[in-house]
Amino acid sequence: MTIKEIARLVEGEIVGAPADDTYDVEKAFASDLMSDVLRFSMDETVLxxxxxxxxxxxxxxxxxxxxxxxxxxxxxDEDMLELAQDLDITMIKSKFSIFKISGILYEAGIKPLY
Amino acid sequence: MHYTFEIERGNFTDAGQASSSVKRTLKHLGVAPANIKRTVVALFEAEINAIAHAYGGTIDVDIDDEKIVMVVADTGPGIPNLDLAMQEGWSTASPEVREMGYGAGMGLPNIKKNTDDLKIESTVGVGTTVTMTVFFA
Structure with a gap:
């Protein structure tokens, strides 16, 4: 799934680095705990x-x-947006809850990380 | 190739800059992506640990053709019980550190998982030195 398609599904706004239309997202991981994010391989994954x-x-x-x-x-904030651009990371801002975003993407075929 | 970085207590604004710099260097040197990932995850965890828990310190990084050795040395307070600190889920992190998304007690176990060699020397009241080695081959 493309980044733009994810943004469309979660009614989000793309900020930070521009969306790479060639990047194919297959999996998702939901967490507010960055320590857990560092424990797993995040290839083709959206956080x-x-x-x-x-x-x-x-x-x-x-x-x-x-x-x-x-x-x-x-x-x-501005610092975070600038850092995202420097690091080439695309952010999608959504008003939805984490549960709702996860549900929408799961229903659309994005797989859980595990 | 040798690099030194300073660690400032509680400075989460700059947290990750050392790891980011090492990542760029390893990419430039053509190190395999899997080894870059292991290296920077371990270093980042150690960097965050030192910023969150220590009074300040330094990171020394040595890179050669075969390996990277990263030494994170702080000036206290030291780890009273290393066995407990190595257990997944054990944490003494402050609420501020937890608000940053860390402090879940996964740092040291994750460092161990991502390195080929890990040595931790700690004396309460003196400081902690974490020496991490990742072999590229």
Whole structure:
């Protein structure tokens, strides 16, 4: 699934790095705990989180994540947006809850990480 | 190749900059992506640990053709019970650290999982030195 399709499904707005139309997302992992994000392989995975700070971006960088859905209508600040651009990470801001975002993407065929 | 980075207590704004710099260097050197991932996850966890728990310290990184050795040394407070600290889920992290998305007690176990060699020397009141090695081959 493309990043733009994910954004459409969760009625989100793409911010940070521009969406790479060639990037194919197969799996999702939902967590506000960055320590858990670092425990798993995140290839072709979108992170769904309500944690909206620079550490979300730094953790994504270390985990090789390229797409993060920020739920619960959290607003990234300028520092976070700049860091996302520098690290080439696309963020999708959504007003939906983490549960709803997860449900929508699961129904659309995105697989759980495990 | 040698690099040194400073660690400032509680400075989460800059947290991850050392790991990010090492990641760029390893990419530039053409190290295999799987080994880069293991290395930076371990270093990032150690960096976060030191920022969250220690009074301050340094990160020393040595890279050669075969391996990377990362030494994270702080100036206290030290780990009273290392066996407990190595257990998944054991944590003494503050609420502020937990709000940043860390402090779940996964740091040291995750470092162990991602490194080929891990040595932790800690003395209460003196400090902790974490030495991590990842072999590239």
């Amino acid at each position: 769904i989180t309500g944690l909206c700070n620079n550490q979300t971006m730094r953790t994504s960088e270390m985990a090789d994540l390229r797409v993060v859905v920020i739920g619960r209508d959290k607003q990234p």
